[in-house]
Amino acid sequence: MNNENLKGHLDFLLLSVLATGPAHGYAVIESLRQQSGGHFDLPEGTIYPALHRLESQDLLKSYWQENFPRRRRVYELTPKGKKVLAQRREEWLAFSNAVNATAGI
Amino acid sequence: MNNENLKGHLDFLLLSVLATGPAHGYAVIESLRQQSGGHFDLPEGTIYPALHRLESQDLLKSYWQENFPRRRRVYELTPKGKKVLAQRREEWLAFSNAVNATAGI
DNA sequence: ATACTACACCTAGTATTACTAGGTGTCAAG
DNA sequence: CTTGACACCTAGTAATACTAGGTGTAGTAT
Numbered sequence: 001m002n003n004e005n006l007k008g009h010l011d012f013l014l015l016s017v018l019a020t021g022p023a024h025g026y027a028v029i030e031s032l033r034q035q036s037g038g039h040f041d042l043p044e045g046t047i048y049p050a051l052h053r054l055e056s057q058d059l060l061k062s063y064w065q066e067n068f069p070r071r072r073r074v075y076e077l078t079p080k081g082k083k084v085l086a087q088r089r090e091e092w093l094a095f096s097n098a099v100n101a102t103a104g105i
Numbered sequence: 106m107n108n109e110n111l112k113g114h115l116d117f118l119l120l121s122v123l124a125t126g127p128a129h130g131y132a133v134i135e136s137l138r139q140q141s142g143g144h145f146d147l148p149e150g151t152i153y154p155a156l157h158r159l160e161s162q163d164l165l166k167s168y169w170q171e172n173f174p175r176r177r178r179v180y181e182l183t184p185k186g187k188k189v190l191a192q193r194r195e196e197w198l199a200f201s202n203a204v205n206a207t208a209g210i
Numbered sequence: 211a212t213a214c215t216a217c218a219c220c221t222a223g224t225a226t227t228a229c230t231a232g233g234t235g236t237c238a239a240g
Numbered sequence: 241c242t243t244g245a246c247a248c249c250t251a252g253t254a255a256t257a258c259t260a261g262g263t264g265t266a267g268t269a270t
Binding site: 006 | 206
């Protein structure tokens with residue numbers, strides 16, 4: 001699955017997944033796969049740097065869970081992250097409407 | 106309008122616009138703006154290299170129109186371009202469905 | 211006359227992004 | 241005791257859209 005067209009929308013997807021509750025990176029990958037019906041099967045090299053980026057932008061915060069049964073870094077939305085998610089959602093709707101209108105869909 | 110999220114979908118939009126008939130670069134920009142309801146107001150530095158890329162991939166062919174009233178390079182879809190457009194359309198539908206499912210839309 | 215705008219094309223360089231391709235380590239199952 | 245799933249990480253790469261310039265014509269306004 002070549003997801004070249006994912007660019008610019010990954011943040012929205014990650015924030016959406018984490019809006020349903022805190023999760024660690026590996027679980028985020030699994031959620032993306034399941035919630036998208038298998039469409040988004042993204043490599044770790046995509047997810048982890050993206051989570052770090054979102055955290056550095058103060059949209060996520062994280063903490064280490066030790067021994068449950070493995071150590072995990074759990075991410076959750078910050079208040080700012082929730083606001084940005086709502087904004088990204090509007091942008092996505094506007095974008096997809098614009099594409100549909102342009103393509104006659 | 107920051108169109109960072111356009112990445113990976115521009116080719117689909119250009120092919121879609123040219124599916125309604127041959128057009129030159131400047132007119133493509135105008136069509137994109139109008140058909141998208143003003144959402145896609147793309148700079149020339151985006152459009153021209155993209156058209157060249159699509160032509161080099163044999164999805165478009167072009168010819169010069171001299172003095173009508175200015176010289177223009179007119180682009181149209183090749184047969185391969187039409188096939189790829191149909192494919193890109195399916196990919197877009199699958200992608201947008203997957204995003205909507207993931208985001209709970 | 212001349213400045214300005216719209217039309218019409220072009221490209222070198224930049225920033226951002228997602229991905230590739232590696233790496234570390236734990237734990238359970240066979 | 242090795243394999244595979246779990247779980248994390250990052251340096252470097254390729255692709256993409258954009259910025260910021262450039263050229264030139266035609267028409268309109270001052």
